[in-house]
Amino acid sequence: MKSKEEVVKSSYRQIFKATSLFGGVQVITIIISIIRSKFVAIWLGSAGVGVMSLLNAPLGIITTLTGFGLSVSAIREISQASANGDNSALAKIIKTFRRWVWFTGLLGMIITIILSPYLSYWSFSNTDYVWSFVFLSGTLLLTDISNGQSALLQGTRRLKEMGQSKIIGVVLGLFTSLPLYYFYGLEGIVPSIIITAFSSLILSWYYSRKIKLEKVEITYKESYKNGLDMVKLGIFLTLSGLIGTAIRYLISAYISREGGVDQVGLYQAGFGLITGYVGIVFTAMATDYFPRLAGTNNNKDSIEIINQQIEMSVLIIAPICVSLTIALPIVVKLLYTVDFLSIIPMLEWFLLSIIIKGVVWAVGFLYLARADYSTSFKIDNITNAFLLGGYIGMYYLMGLEGIGIAEFILYCLGFVLSYYYANKKYGFALYRETVKIILLSLIISIAVFGLLRFLERNLFSYILSIILLCYLSFSSFKSLNQRLDIKSLIYKYIKKVN
Numbered sequence: 001m002k003s004k005e006e007v008v009k010s011s012y013r014q015i016f017k018a019t020s021l022f023g024g025v026q027v028i029t030i031i032i033s034i035i036r037s038k039f040v041a042i043w044l045g046s047a048g049v050g051v052m053s054l055l056n057a058p059l060g061i062i063t064t065l066t067g068f069g070l071s072v073s074a075i076r077e078i079s080q081a082s083a084n085g086d087n088s089a090l091a092k093i094i095k096t097f098r099r100w101v102w103f104t105g106l107l108g109m110i111i112t113i114i115l116s117p118y119l120s121y122w123s124f125s126n127t128d129y130v131w132s133f134v135f136l137s138g139t140l141l142l143t144d145i146s147n148g149q150s151a152l153l154q155g156t157r158r159l160k161e162m163g164q165s166k167i168i169g170v171v172l173g174l175f176t177s178l179p180l181y182y183f184y185g186l187e188g189i190v191p192s193i194i195i196t197a198f199s200s201l202i203l204s205w206y207y208s209r210k211i212k213l214e215k216v217e218i219t220y221k222e223s224y225k226n227g228l229d230m231v232k233l234g235i236f237l238t239l240s241g242l243i244g245t246a247i248r249y250l251i252s253a254y255i256s257r258e259g260g261v262d263q264v265g266l267y268q269a270g271f272g273l274i275t276g277y278v279g280i281v282f283t284a285m286a287t288d289y290f291p292r293l294a295g296t297n298n299n300k301d302s303i304e305i306i307n308q309q310i311e312m313s314v315l316i317i318a319p320i321c322v323s324l325t326i327a328l329p330i331v332v333k334l335l336y337t338v339d340f341l342s343i344i345p346m347l348e349w350f351l352l353s354i355i356i357k358g359v360v361w362a363v364g365f366l367y368l369a370r371a372d373y374s375t376s377f378k379i380d381n382i383t384n385a386f387l388l389g390g391y392i393g394m395y396y397l398m399g400l401e402g403i404g405i406a407e408f409i410l411y412c413l414g415f416v417l418s419y420y421y422a423n424k425k426y427g428f429a430l431y432r433e434t435v436k437i438i439l440l441s442l443i444i445s446i447a448v449f450g451l452l453r454f455l456e457r458n459l460f461s462y463i464l465s466i467i468l469l470c471y472l473s474f475s476s477f478k479s480l481n482q483r484l485d486i487k488s489l490i491y492k493y494i495k496k497v498n
Helices: 004-043 045-067 070-084 087-124 130-155 159-208 220-259 261-278 280-294 299-326 328-335 338-369 373-398 400-426 432-454 459-484 486-497
Strands: none
Touching: 004 045, 004 159, 004 261, 004 328, 045 087, 045 130, 045 159, 045 220, 045 261, 045 338, 070 087, 070 130, 070 220, 070 280, 070 338, 087 130, 087 220, 130 159, 130 280, 159 280, 220 261, 220 373, 261 328, 261 338, 261 400, 280 299, 280 338, 299 328, 299 338, 299 400, 299 432, 299 459, 328 338, 338 373, 338 400, 338 432, 373 400, 432 459
16 A cells, blocks of 8 residues: 555656646647747738637637537546446446537537627628638537547546647648648638648547447437536536636727737737747646546545645746746747737736746636536636726736736736635645745746846846746756656656666
8 A cells, every 4th residue: 555655746746747748749739839820920920810819719709608618517527437437427428428519519600600790890890701700610610529529538538649639730730721821821811720620620539439438328318418417517617718708809809999900919929928838838737637636526635636736837837937038039039020029028927927827727626626616707707807907907008018917916816816715615725835836936936027127138137037047947846856756757767768
C-alpha cells in the first residue's frame, strides 16, 4: 500500500503528465498558429483579423445558446461512470449524448440561417455578410458534433487520442487556410472556417470511435429524458457562457463603432495572444483536471486536488508570463507586424492578471464538479457585469490599455468571489505552501511590470527583469522538483528509451 507521501507525489505527477502531454501538443499548436497569424497579418492586415472576429463572435453566441451546456455536464457524467467502472451506464450516457449533440447542432444551424441578415447588420452595420453567415451556419452542426466527440475522449481520459486529434487538426487547418488567404484575401475567410470545422469533425469522430462500449438498447424517448438531466445541469452554465460571449461581442462591436475595425483587430490580436499562447497551459491542465475533480465526491480530497492544481498552474505559468512580459516587442513583431506594437501596454496588464486567473480558474471547477451551477452562475454574472461596464468605460478613457487594466481588476474581483463562496459552501482554503507560491510569483511579476513600465524598456530595466526571471525560474524548478522528483522521472525516461 502506498504511503501518503507517495500518493501525493503520484497526484502531482498525474497533473504534470497531463500538462506535459497537452503542453507538447500546444507547443506544436503555437508554432502553427504563429505561422498562420504572421501570414494573416501580412495578407489580410488588422482589418482581416477584425472581420474574422466579427464573424466568429455571433456564431459563438448561438453555439453557446443552443449547446445547453452539454459538453461540460456530459464530461461530468461520463467521468463519474468511467471512474465507477459502470460500462453499461457509460454506454447509455454516451449514446444519449451523441443523439443530443446532433439536435443541438441542427438547432444552431437553423437559427443562424434565420438570423443571418440581422447578424450581418449588428456586426458590420450593413447586409454585405448575410451569405457569409448562411454558409457558416453549417459549421455550428460540425462544431457541435466535434465538441461532443472530444467530450467523450476527455470524460474517459483518452488524453493521447485527444492530443493526436488536436495536432493533426491544426496541421490540416494551416495547409487549407493559407492558400485561401493568399489567393482570395478576405473572401477566403469563410471557406477557411468551414474546411477547418469539417476537418476537426472527421478527426474527432475517428478517434472517439475507438472507445469500446457495450451494446445497449435505448429508445429516442429514453435518450430525450436522460438527456434532459444533463441539460438541466448545464443550463446555468449555458446562460453564463451566453452572457459572457455576448458581452465579448458587444465589446468588440463597441470598439468597432468607436475606433473602427482596425481597433477590433488589435484588441482581438492581443486577446488571442494571451488566450492562445498563455491560456493554453490552463487548457492543457483542464483536460485531465476536471474529470479527475468530478470523480471525487469527498470535500477534503477535492480541496487537496485544487491546491495541488493551483500550485502546479502557478509554478508553470508564472515564469512563462514574466518571460513574455520581457520579450513582448519581439513576440508581437514575430507573431504579427510592427503595426501591432501598440497593443503592448494592454498585453502587459493581461499577463499580470494571469497568475490570479490561475487561482480563480482552479477554484471555479469545484462548482462544476459539484453540479453547483447556481453559485457558478452567480459569480459569473457579477464578474460579467463588471466586464461589460469596466471594458467599455476603460476603453473610452484609456483606449486599449484601459482594457488591460480592466482585465486585471476583473480577475482580482473573481478571486475574492470564488474564494468566498468556495470557503463558505465547501470549506475550501488555500494551503500555506500554496499561498507562498502565489505571493512570490505575484511579487516578481509586479516588479518586472513596474521596471519595464516606469523605467521604460532600456538596458538597465531589462537586466534587472532578467535577474528576477532567473530567480523565479529557479524557485519554480526547485518547488516542482520537490513535488515530482524530476531526477527520478528523467532516469525512468532514459531507462525506458534505452
